[in-house]
Amino acid sequence: MKLRLQAIGHAFLGRQVFEKIDLSIDSGQVIALVGPSGCGKTTLLQIAAGLIEPSQGRLHRKYRRHAVVFQEPRLLPWMTARDNIAYGLRSVGVEKELRAKAVERRAAEVGLNARDLDKYPAELSGGMRQRVAVARGLAVDPDIVFFDEPFAAVDVGLKRVLQDLVIEAAARDHFSALFVTHDLAEAVRVAHRLVALSGNGEGFATDRSIDGTPGTRTDREVFDIVETWSRDPAFHELFDGAREHAS
Ligand SMILES: Nc1ncnc2c1ncn2[C@@H]1O[C@H](COP(=O)(O)OP(=O)(O)O)[C@@H](O)[C@H]1O
Ligand SMILES: [Mg+2]
Structure with missing residues (x-):
């Protein structure tokens, strides 16, 4: 339990x-x-x-640790996708190099490439922003989401693709x-x-x-x-x- x-x-x-x-x-x-x-x-x-x-x-x-993923992505508009994903990691005190590794891994899992990661939320589509929000949640290795x-x-x-991401991540990370x-x-x-x-x-x-x-x-x-x-x-x-x- x-x-x-x-x-x-x-x-x-x-x-x-x-x-x-x-x-x-x-x-x-x-x-x-x-x-x-x-x-x-x-x-x-x-x-x-x-x-x-x-x-x-x-x-x-x-x-x-838990993570929350809301209906709206709630990204920080002045940070790139990369920094948004890393945000939660910084607050739990993960050091910079490990943060970068975790961001790369989670970004790949949700289907974001390196070019997407350098963009700001305003430059991303709604679906991409929601991928970033999911990656940000998963980046902290939550026990419950x-x-x-x-x-x-x-x-x-896209809904189906994002559902599959969640299904796969939950099965892999338990x-x-x-x-x-x-x-x-x-x-x-x-x-x-x-x-x-x-x-x-x-x-x-x-x-x-x-x-x-x-x-x-x-x-x-x-x-x-x-x-x-x-x-x-x-x-x-x-x-x-x-x-x-x-x-
Ligand atoms: N902060 C709040 N202050 C007062 N009433 C609220 C607040 N948040 C939600 N409610 C009311 O509580 C009920 C349940 O809302 P909510 O949990 O958002 O429902 P759901 O997510 O199932 O649509 C609704 O009647 C809503 O208007
Ligand atoms: Mg609701």
């Missing part, structure tokens, strides 16, 4: 978002967190990452992850297990393992799981929400 949330609840200005959330994330386990818009996914992720103090409950951490809809804004083809997404197919591709936060504040609507292993599921298998689950009452809110958005 890397992280355990115990009876977690949270209210903003007296308005309860959710309560009685229990969740344990095992070593090397990727958990996808889905739920309708506004149900508290970001809040729960930020509590798990220690960015928000929960109103109720306790957290038990059994890891050294918190992803908050990291690929929601990138186009469909980090745990909490991966928030509103895309059930993305959840089924990247994760071992899926939890759905209900929209009524009453905790998880479902908590289930996903057949197979991330990276080895065929497109057909992913499609079939999504098809089956989209008829499952546990996910109704998710799809009702999607319809509201579309209309």
